[in-house]
Structure formats: structure tokens, C-alpha cells
Amino acid sequence: MNAHWDKPRMEVLTRLWLSGKTARMIAEKLGGGVTRNAVIGKAHRLGLTGKHGSKSAALKRARAFRPKGSDQQRQRVSKTRAYS
DNA sequence: CCCTGATTCGC
DNA sequence: GCGAATCAGG
Numbered sequence: 001m002n003a004h005w006d007k008p009r010m011e012v013l014t015r016l017w018l019s020g021k022t023a024r025m026i027a028e029k030l031g032g033g034v035t036r037n038a039v040i041g042k043a044h045r046l047g048l049t050g051k052h053g054s055k056s057a058a059l060k061r062a063r064a065f066r067p068k069g070s071d072q073q074r075q076r077v078s079k080t081r082a083y084s
Numbered sequence: 085c086c087c088t089g090a091t092t093c094g095c
Numbered sequence: 096g097c098g099a100a101t102c103a104g105g
Contacts, residue, residue, distance in 0.1 A: 003097060022088065037099050040089060045096070049090065057089030060103060065092075 002032060005042055017043055020053040 002009070009030065016026040023036035023043070030039070043049055050061075 005097085024088080035099075036089085038097070040091095041096090041098060044090070052089070054088085056105060057087085057103085059089090059105090061090065062103095 002034070010042070010046065013039060013042060014046065014048055017048045018051065018053065022054075 005013070012030065013026055016029060017023075017039075021029070023039040027034045027036045027039045040049070
């Protein structure tokens with residue numbers, strides 16, 4: 001996956017985001033392996049979050065607190081992306 | 085029922 | 096800084 005967002009990537013991201021496209025459409029447009037989470041995360045980092053032209057999910061904001069990694073919250077493969 | 089963005093944490 | 100997970104609402 002692209003850990004670095006290049007200029008064209010950020011441009012298309014911002015363009016589609018402000019265009020009213022959903023994170024999922026943008027993720028598919030970029031392709032690669034970017035998920036809607038990655039797009040949203042980058043969008044928020046850029047400060048696009050909240051500037052969405054559409055409504056719906058943009059109406060809310062405050063999210064619940066994450067239970068952190070106390071005992072075994074995230075027992076996922078944590079970065080088990082098949083290391084060469 | 086699925087989808088949407090938003091937030092938080094871990095790496 | 097990036098990604099993924101979780102939440103809350105329509």
C-alpha cells in the first residue's frame with residue numbers, strides 16, 4: 001500500500017471529496033489498496049473533514065471513546081501484511 | 085438492512 | 096503520518 005500520499009493523490013482526494021464523492025468512491029477511484037478508512041483518515045489530516053458538500057454522516061461529529069488496548073482489544077494480525 | 089463520514093489509537 | 100476499528104445516524 002502507499003504509505004505516502006503523493007501530490008496527485010491528495011489532489012484527486014480533495015477534488016473528489018469536495019466534489020461530493022463519498023470516501024468509498026474516492027477509494028475505488030484511487031484503487032491500489034486504499035480503503036474508505038484510509039481516505040477518510042487522510043482527508044481528516046488535510047482538514048477536509050467537515051467540508052463535505054453532502055450531509056448525512058457530516059451532521060454528526062463527536063465519536064465514542066475507544067477502549068484503548070487494555071487487555072485484548074485489537075488482537076488482529078497487526079501489520080501481518082506478508083513480509084517478504 | 086446497508087451505507088455514510090468522524091473520531092481515536094497503535095504502529 | 097497512515098491505517099484500521101468503532102460509533103452513530105439516515
